[in-house]
Amino acid sequence: xxxxxxxxxxxxxxxxxxxxxxxxxxxxxxxxxxxxxxxxxxxxxxxxxxxxxxxxxxxxxxxxxxxxxxxxxxxxxxxxxxxxxxxxxxxxxxxxxxxxxxxxxxxxxxxxxxxxxxxxxxxxxxxxxxxxxxxxxxxxxxxxxxxxxxxxxxxxxxxxxxxxxxxxxxxxxxxxxxxxxxxxxxxxxxxxxxxxxxxxxxxxxxxxxxxxxxxxxxxxxxxxxxxxxxxxxxxxxxxxxxxxxxxxxxxxxxxxxxxxxxxxxxxxxxxxxxxxxxxxxxxxxxxxxxxxxxxxxxxxxxxxxxxxxxxxxxxxxxxxxxxxxxxxxxxxxxxxxxxxxxxxxxxxxxxxx
Ligand SMILES: NC(=O)c1ccc[n+]([C@@H]2O[C@H](COP(=O)([O-])OP(=O)(O)OC[C@H]3O[C@@H](n4cnc5c(N)ncnc54)[C@H](O)[C@@H]3O)[C@@H](O)[C@H]2O)c1
Numbered sequence: 001x002x003x004x005x006x007x008x009x010x011x012x013x014x015x016x017x018x019x020x021x022x023x024x025x026x027x028x029x030x031x032x033x034x035x036x037x038x039x040x041x042x043x044x045x046x047x048x049x050x051x052x053x054x055x056x057x058x059x060x061x062x063x064x065x066x067x068x069x070x071x072x073x074x075x076x077x078x079x080x081x082x083x084x085x086x087x088x089x090x091x092x093x094x095x096x097x098x099x100x101x102x103x104x105x106x107x108x109x110x111x112x113x114x115x116x117x118x119x120x121x122x123x124x125x126x127x128x129x130x131x132x133x134x135x136x137x138x139x140x141x142x143x144x145x146x147x148x149x150x151x152x153x154x155x156x157x158x159x160x161x162x163x164x165x166x167x168x169x170x171x172x173x174x175x176x177x178x179x180x181x182x183x184x185x186x187x188x189x190x191x192x193x194x195x196x197x198x199x200x201x202x203x204x205x206x207x208x209x210x211x212x213x214x215x216x217x218x219x220x221x222x223x224x225x226x227x228x229x230x231x232x233x234x235x236x237x238x239x240x241x242x243x244x245x246x247x248x249x250x251x252x253x254x255x256x257x258x259x260x261x262x263x264x265x266x267x268x269x270x271x272x273x274x275x276x277x278x279x280x281x282x283x284x285x286x287x288x289x290x291x292x293x294x295x296x297x298x299x300x301x302x303x304x305x306x307x308x309x310x311x312x313x314x315x316x317x318x319x320x321x322x323x324x325x326x327x328x329x330x331x332x333x334x335x336x337x338x339x340x341x342x343x344x345x346x347x348x349x350x351x352x353x
Contacts, residue, residue, distance in 0.1 A: 008153065009133065009217065011210045014121065014160040015051055022156065023054045023092070027117075031091040032058040033082065035105040037065040040097040043166035044123045048096060058094070059085055063101060070100055070140045072148070075108050082112055089113050095154075098124030098171070099131030102154075103146070106137035110152035119156045123163035125175025125203060126257065129182070129212035132157050134220040151225065159213060164204045172200040173292060174257030177236075179208065181264055182215040184285070185232045188331035190215070195288040231325070231335040236263035238324040239344075242311040247296060249306070254296060261293040262351075269347045270339055271327045281330050298351045307348060308341065 010017045023032065032055060036045050041062055049055050061078055063069060087093075093116055095105030102120045109118035122132040138149025164172070176194070183191035190211045197203060216233065223230040240256075240263025247254045265286055272282035298304055311322055322344055326337040 008155075009157045009159060009213065011159045011206060011213070013162065014048075014158045017158055017160075018156070019119075019158055020052060020054070023052065027092045029090070030117075031085065031087055032094060033061060033085070033087060033091065034058050034094045034096055035061045035063060035078070035101055035108075036096050037063045037069075037098070037101050039065050039166075040101060040123050040163075044096055044121075044163050047162070048094075048121070063097075063104060065100070067100065067140070070104055072139060072141070075104065075139060078108050079112055082108075087112070087116065089116055091116055092155075093118040094121060095119065095132075096121045096123060098122065098127045102127055102132045103136070103138050103149070106152060106154060107139055107149055110137055110150040115152070117155045119158070120154045121158045121160070121163070124167055125164060125172050125209070126178060127175075128159045128161070128164075128209050129175055130178045130216055132159075133213055133216045135224065159209060161204050161206050161209060169200045170255060172203050174255050176200070176203055176292065177257035177261040177264070179203075179212040180289070181233070181235050181260065182212045184264060184268075184327060184330060185235050185325070185333045186215045186218075186331060187211065188329075191330050195284075229335070232333050234335075235325040235327070235333055236260045236267055238311065238314065238322060238339075239263040239266045239348075241314055242307050243296060245310045246303070246307050250303075252296075258293050261289050262295060265289045266347045266350065267324055268327050269350070270324070270343055273343060273347070274326070276326050276328050278329065281327075284330070285327075295351055298348065304345065304348055304352070308344065311344070 061081060063074055093105060093109040095102045095118060102122055106118055109116045120132040122128045135151050135153040136149060137152050138146035141147035179194055183194055193208055219230045219233055237260060240260040243262055244256055244259035268277060268282055268285045271277040312320065322339045322341065324337055324339050325333050325335050327333045
């Protein structure tokens with residue numbers, strides 16, 4: 001695997017990026033495949049095709065939208081189509097979409113003929129600040145998210161906020177939660193910029209997006225295989241993933257970003273109660289998260305037990321321990337902290353009716 005490097009990602013209009021020169025020169029003779037889902041097909045593809053005449057003969061492959069389609073069955077269809085079009089190792093796959101398309105498209109490209117070059121053009125906010133960056137590709141297997149996958153780097157990632165114009169508001173908030181996480185683990189100034197927004201449209205802002213993407217990239221560069229500091233990117237996810245899974249089982253699913261935001265709040269509360277985070281910082285975090293993301297509710301002790309058991313099953317936790325991130329102040333965290341079950345129960349009680 002080649003390491004992520006800073007030239008791999010370009011920010012700003014794709015029209016003035018290296019994209020055109022690359023497809024003109026390095027990929028001049030390559031067949032081009034563009035992978036989209038139903039929504040990016042309708043909202044983003046035309047802009048790309050009309051902007052770059054070189055893509056007029058590209059084959060477009062359409063994935064069904066939605067996480068439930070991030071599965072092997074769909075991959076088989078695409079791999080069969082790639083074989084049918086005689087796509088070879090010198091050809092190019094362009095993934096145009098949110099995290100579903102970049103995770104799946106990257107995965108399919110990385111194993112087809114042991115690897116075909118691919119590029120990501122993320123079109124969701126979450127994709128721009130998180131999913132398209134870092135070289136993790138993957139698909140789900142049954143109830144297990146991203147159970148199958150590879151570490152495989154895109155040749156290029158083009159981050160152009162123009163695609164966000166059609167992204168639904170709820171999806172902007174989804175990306176916002178991960179941006180808040182980036183700020184909390186690494187950058188108090190970024191935090192100030194993020195919490196001062198008053199409408200989701202203000203998130204369609206290249207400098208905020210670039211700041212977040214660079215934070216993600218810097219953690220990936222330091223630790224590409226998540227042996228150490230990259231774990232900080234899991235802040236909010238120990239509790240957030242459990243809440244996401246729990247809400248699914250309860251048939252009242254909430255969005256990933258929403259669950260992560262609640263996770264950020266409760267994991268900050270754990271740090272505060274443990275004496276690691278000041279009350280002023282905790283109140284600031286609480287206020288900013290509650291302003292945008294409503295809490296979910298837990299109705300009984302049985303439900304509380306269920307949430308904990310989901311947490312113990314999480315692949316981030318091992319040997320019956322609940323491992324998480326401690327926040328010391330806004331912009332500074334440490335990883336591999338073992339939370340006491342009683343303390344976790346105590347903060348989860350905040351959610352009880
Ligand atoms: N590889 C990683 O490091 C990493 C990190 C975080 C998340 N992920 C993965 O990313 C996925 C979530 O990403 P996501 O939130 O982008 O999901 P997504 O790709 O499903 O996109 C969310 C919704 O927005 C639509 N959409 C995307 N761009 C649009 C646009 N410009 N206009 C209109 N609609 C648009 C999609 O069709 C979809 O309905 C999950 O599968 C998650 O596992 C991966």
